[in-house]
Amino acid sequence: MTLLQRLRAPVYKNTGSVARDHLASERTFLAWLRTGLGFVALGIAMERFAQLDIPRVMIAEDKRPARDADADSSDVLVGTLLGTGGGSIAYGVVRYFSNMRLLEQGLFRPAYFGAGALGVAVAGLAGTVYWSAVQDRKTKR
Secondary structure, three states, rough: OOOOHOOOOOOEOOOOOHHHHHHHHHEEEEEEEEHHHHHHHHHHHHHHHHHHHHHHHHHHOOOOOOOOOOHHHHHHHHHHHHHHHHHHHHHHHHHHHHHHHHHHOEEEEEEHHHHHHHHHHHHHHHHHHHHHHHHHHHHHO
């Protein structure tokens, strides 16, 4: 047995109601879609917020300040959010259609890696944002 075969989720017999199983699979797909859209919306909101010229609005000057390192770090965060959102949506679509085929054969494969990957991505995002905030606070002292 190869390593890849050991890591694959097991396939179980589908002994429950077929309609119930398909509807549960659809609800799971919609949850992945909502999660992905949430990440995409947060990324777009971050990008729009980063484009605001707060000093010009508050002081009413016509001069725009030069783009600084904070803007570059926000670009990385926005890209990461958009990538995580797009990945969640793509994974949800692939998972839904593979589940649909398995359910029609009377089988089911639990999602081990998708949920784990999203958990790692969210933890990584949260840790990065926290670390960035701590470093930003240290430099302003």
